[in-house]
Amino acid sequence: MTHNSTCISIPPLAHTIDDGFFDHRCIWVNGPVIVGAGPSGLSVAAALKQQGVPFVVVDRADCIASLWQHRTYDRLKLHLPKQFCQLPNFPFPEEFPAYPSKFQFISYLESYANHFDITPRFNETVQSAKYDETFGLWRVKTVSLSPKPTEVEYICRWLVVATGENSEKVVPEFEGMEEFGGHVMHACDYKSGEAYHGKRVLVVGCGNSGMEISLDLCNHDAKPSMVVRSSVHILPREILGKSTFEVAISLMKWLPLHMVDKMLLIIARLVLGNTEKYGLK
Numbered sequence: 001m002t003h004n005s006t007c008i009s010i011p012p013l014a015h016t017i018d019d020g021f022f023d024h025r026c027i028w029v030n031g032p033v034i035v036g037a038g039p040s041g042l043s044v045a046a047a048l049k050q051q052g053v054p055f056v057v058v059d060r061a062d063c064i065a066s067l068w069q070h071r072t073y074d075r076l077k078l079h080l081p082k083q084f085c086q087l088p089n090f091p092f093p094e095e096f097p098a099y100p101s102k103f104q105f106i107s108y109l110e111s112y113a114n115h116f117d118i119t120p121r122f123n124e125t126v127q128s129a130k131y132d133e134t135f136g137l138w139r140v141k142t143v144s145l146s147p148k149p150t151e152v153e154y155i156c157r158w159l160v161v162a163t164g165e166n167s168e169k170v171v172p173e174f175e176g177m178e179e180f181g182g183h184v185m186h187a188c189d190y191k192s193g194e195a196y197h198g199k200r201v202l203v204v205g206c207g208n209s210g211m212e213i214s215l216d217l218c219n220h221d222a223k224p225s226m227v228v229r230s231s232v233h234i235l236p237r238e239i240l241g242k243s244t245f246e247v248a249i250s251l252m253k254w255l256p257l258h259m260v261d262k263m264l265l266i267i268a269r270l271v272l273g274n275t276e277k278y279g280l281k
């Protein structure tokens with residue numbers, strides 16, 4: 001996509017801040033504005049491209065899939081086999097392993113964007129998106145600071161929010177945090193356990209990130225402990241050579257979710273034994 005081919009730049013309709021600091025522009029987009037250039041935003045863009053529908057993708061980061069590029073740990077691999085993770089109409093390369101690494105996944109997404117000629121407008125942060133009932137149009141305001149401070153208002157009929165469910169980090173506040181002399185970080189800033197050799201680390205949360213970070217810490221001779229708030233279900237990645245995810249979706253064709261959950265727990269118990277012996281309940 002070239003921006004010129006999909007939207008026209010028209011003189012500012014209204015200046016919201018006229019302080020001489022920001023340049024203001026108003027752009028009519030003859031199709032959807034897509035917020036977020038991650039896997040979801042890119043696949044929506046690709047589908048529109050194939051149908052010949054114009055669109056604009058904006059992202060506050062300077063690259064596609066910024067969560068994957070900037071906020072993931074080094075040892076990350078997909079947990080599901082690649083056939084469940086590819087985006088529409090563009091398979092993973094044959095030579096990729098069953099569980100691609102994050103670097104392979106990023107390179108796949110780059111190829112995806114190139115293949116469909118998707119050129120997001122980077123470094124543009126959406127400040128507001130308001131639907132104007134009278135005109136039946138969205139007014140999407142973005143701000144970018146470089147090369148010069150600019151405010152853009154996109155006017156469009158459709159808005160696609162593809163900003164991800166993990167784009168904002170949440171760090172709970174807890175007593176004694178201020179006095180604690182050690183380093184506190186969110187999982188999105190963790191790269192590897194290299195700096196933690198011989199150290200005791202408390203990992204809060206027992207989802208995939210908490211689990212894998214704990215494993216990575218162990219692999220780097222650190223001593224992690226985990227805090228689990230609720231009970232956790234530990235499932236093996238594969239059951240008898242088939243991915244657990246594939247088994248789960250096959251069972252879901254026939255059985256209700258709560259029964260599939262129960263069956264997977266029974267299978268997990270048979271495959272892994274009693275995980276309480278590792279301190280995991």
Ligand SMILES: NC(=O)C1=CN([C@@H]2O[C@H](COP(=O)(O)OP(=O)(O)OC[C@H]3O[C@@H](n4cnc5c(N)ncnc54)[C@H](OP(=O)(O)O)[C@@H]3O)[C@@H](O)[C@H]2O)C=CC1
Binds near residue numbers: 077187209227
């Ligand atoms: N390789 C891969 O494909 C990977 C995929 N992922 C995916 O990314 C998504 C995010 O995963 P993840 O980062 O693990 O986040 P999750 O939301 O899956 O897990 C967060 C964990 O933190 C716990 N938690 C949250 N707040 C507190 C608190 N205040 N005190 C104590 N515990 C707390 C939650 O407990 P509770 O259940 O009680 O709320 C939960 O166990 C998931 O969909 C995951 O599957 C993640 C890593 C790798």
Ligand SMILES: O=C(O)C(=O)Cc1c[nH]c2ccccc12
Binds near residue numbers: 079245248
């Ligand atoms: O992608 C992940 O991190 C997962 O947790 C994969 C996943 C989602 N639902 C499932 C059901 C059974 C096995 C794995 C998964």
